[in-house]
Amino acid sequence: MRRVSIEDIARHAEVSHSTVSRALRGNKRISLAVRTQILQIATELGYTPNAIAQSLRQRQTNTIGLVVTDVADPFWGEVVKGVEAVSMRNQKALFLSASQYDPSRQLAVIEVFHQRWVDGIIVGDSQLGDAQIVRLARIKVPTVFLNSQADHAYPGFHAVGIDNYAGGVLAAQHLWALGHRHLAYLGSTKRPASNQMRSLGFAATLRGYGLPANALITHHSPSLEDDLRIGYELARAIDYTQTTALFCYNDSIALGALTYCRSVGIDVPAQLSIVGFDDVAMAQFSMPALTTIAQPKVALGETAMQLLLAVLAGQPTIDTILTPTLVVRQSSAPAPKGTAQ
Amino acid sequence: MRRVSIEDIARHAEVSHSTVSRALRGNKRISLAVRTQILQIATELGYTPNAIAQSLRQRQTNTIGLVVTDVADPFWGEVVKGVEAVSMRNQKALFLSASQYDPSRQLAVIEVFHQRWVDGIIVGDSQLGDAQIVRLARIKVPTVFLNSQADHAYPGFHAVGIDNYAGGVLAAQHLWALGHRHLAYLGSTKRPASNQMRSLGFAATLRGYGLPANALITHHSPSLEDDLRIGYELARAIDYTQTTALFCYNDSIALGALTYCRSVGIDVPAQLSIVGFDDVAMAQFSMPALTTIAQPKVALGETAMQLLLAVLAGQPTIDTILTPTLVVRQSSAPAPKGTAQ
DNA sequence: CATAACCGTGCACACGTGTGCGCAATCAAC
DNA sequence: GTTGATTGCGCACACGTGTGCACGGTTATG
Secondary structure, eight states, rough: OOOOOHHHHHHHHHHHHHHHHHHHHHHOOOOOOOOHHHHHHHHTTOOOOOOOOOHHHHHHEEEEEEEOTTTTTTHHHHHHHHHHHHHHTTOOOEEEOOTTHHHHHHHHHHHHHHTTSSEEEEEESOOOHHHHHHHHHHSSSOEEEEOSSSSOOTHHHTEEEOHHHHHHHHHHHHHHHOOSSSSEEETTTTTTHHHHHHHHHHHHHHHHHHHGGGGGGEEEEOOOOOOHHHHHHHTTTSOTTTTTTTEEEHHHHHHHHHHHHHTTTTTTTTOOEEEEOOGGGGGSSSSSEEEEEEEEEEEEHHHHHHHHHHHHTOOOOOOEEEEEEEOOOOOHHHHHHHHOO | OOOOOOHHHHHHHTEEEEHHHHHHHHHHOOOOOHHHHHHHHHHHHOOOOOOHHHHHHHTTOEEEEEEETTTTTTTHHHHHHHHHHHHHHOOOOOOOEEEETTHHHHHHEEEHHTTTSSEEEESOOOOOOOOHHHHHHHOOOOOOEEEEOOOOOTTTTTEEEEEHHHHHHHHHHHHTTTTTOOOEEEEEETTTTHHHHHHHHHHHHHHHHHHHGEEEEEEEEEEEEEEEHHHHHHHHTTTTTOOEEEESSHHHHHHHHHHHHHHTOOOOTTTTTEEEEEEOOGGGGGGSOOOOEEEEHHHHHHHHHHHHHHTTTTTOOOOOOEEEEEOOOOSOOOOTTTTOO
């Protein structure tokens, strides 16, 4: 039942375990004859190095902890995919945990990671409060925040994200250019900071164009429900005799809104334009295909992991803010005649 | 820079590290006075147990390895969510890795898990060949296969899955009852076994009803592309002067097919019925909402993890095959007049 | 008061690896 | 042939934790 260790190999080869260890690691002070013999015995016995013992000895686990809010969210699914790919490629094992948008669980997960001596941590959608950040700062694990919902400016903390404000600006420019003068923003309270930035960029840009304050309404869902359902519900609260365009926190909410519109016969985009955020896979396959502010999701995950690796390697790094791009599809069109002021 | 260990606590409390260890673990042979003092010093110093050292000592890591084909796939996202939830609740850390449908990578990941001494492994969508299974059997790690693409009947191997054949039967019954007499199956070659079972259940049932062989055509995508795109492409290859119903390997393919149909003006469900598989979140929000064979995805993940925990606890277990259910929505309807024989 | 039972703690080892240091053997140089 | 360098390997310890055993001290018992 016991697994084969270097001690077992040593016994067979009639050398000490030190010699076996050195031979396996390619130390050049071991003679070729002995080394090849050891390697052969190792494969014969089916030896597998014990990563736990190695970790203890080397005080390093080659392990990364990733905590996200929800793995089943299509956005995070892609991000995790990017993180995993780079992690795998660099021989780091990946711990995954989900926080379900609960900051205390987020911290709890991080503590578990700490106990397991992960080399580094990536936190998605961080909603940690100041007190929690202080606790996190005490355990000095290199940490990368990915699309953080709060500013964590501490030494040893790094960040990768997209410019949410710029995304809001893009949406506003696009819809304004199409002639929309009564608009709505459908937000998400589960992600306070990014929600606010997208909303702000959107609203500020429109105001800059001269849009009166009462011509822009914003609805933020209070619930933790599924985004698709939230979008459906928020869309039903809108007065469509005025509003001709919706900008949604993300694609799931937009797709939910789109479903509501079709179910009550609102013609998208002839009567109503809808713009989403993220550019999830489904966005190009809805009917009509969704105009959206695209985030490079997989790249976001890859970048976060690469940044973390650089930190671990002691290289100088800089935080990265990626820029979102506007992807125009069929869900947005010129405002219907007679609605512009 | 060194982290605080029980040795450090021992020094402060002027006892031996054995006493500290016992106090922390609640051993009743330590006097109350000493124990409380030790606990206080522990929190003062900010002690965190070293899970690596514990693992080495106890020959058990409280760690589970999960390997899936693609985290970004909406189906697997939900499954991972279920696995993670149960894992977390039982204080097991979860290693995640993706195989990208490559059996050799699947095995490679398992070997890494083995090196890290995971207590158990869950393999999603296993496509391991016989040789790989033999290798896997040599390393005696309790393993649960989740919706396996092959029969792995070995001692120490367990399985959780759904009855794909029954799913195919359900789809056939539903579409036949609606009067469809020319049908097509849009499959996926990335998942050979489940694809075959769904196709077989579908075809056998229809033949049982007396459907002539040439009235059912099957298309299997040869590529590794995104399912949504595969569905779109496969749907364009169909002759719609005959075919009035599509049964698709999964919802993503069905949604892709649906998108193609709308883009060329085929009315779903008036002209064409579409049935998917899985019941992903998006299925109820497409237009029309997708009729589909539902899998309990989160429950599947939870069940797999619970089965694994039972195995680890030495309890007797039995493999579980869950039964899919038909969810009728708006994408399926009676066959258009004049098409039935 | 002597002996036994019991309670609280420390010693020492183990888990599996990696590595600094030393030691023996071989070889080269003068 | 003595000295010095070089090569190849083992000894012993460390990483942090848990636990069997022994041992000293206190209390109960006769």
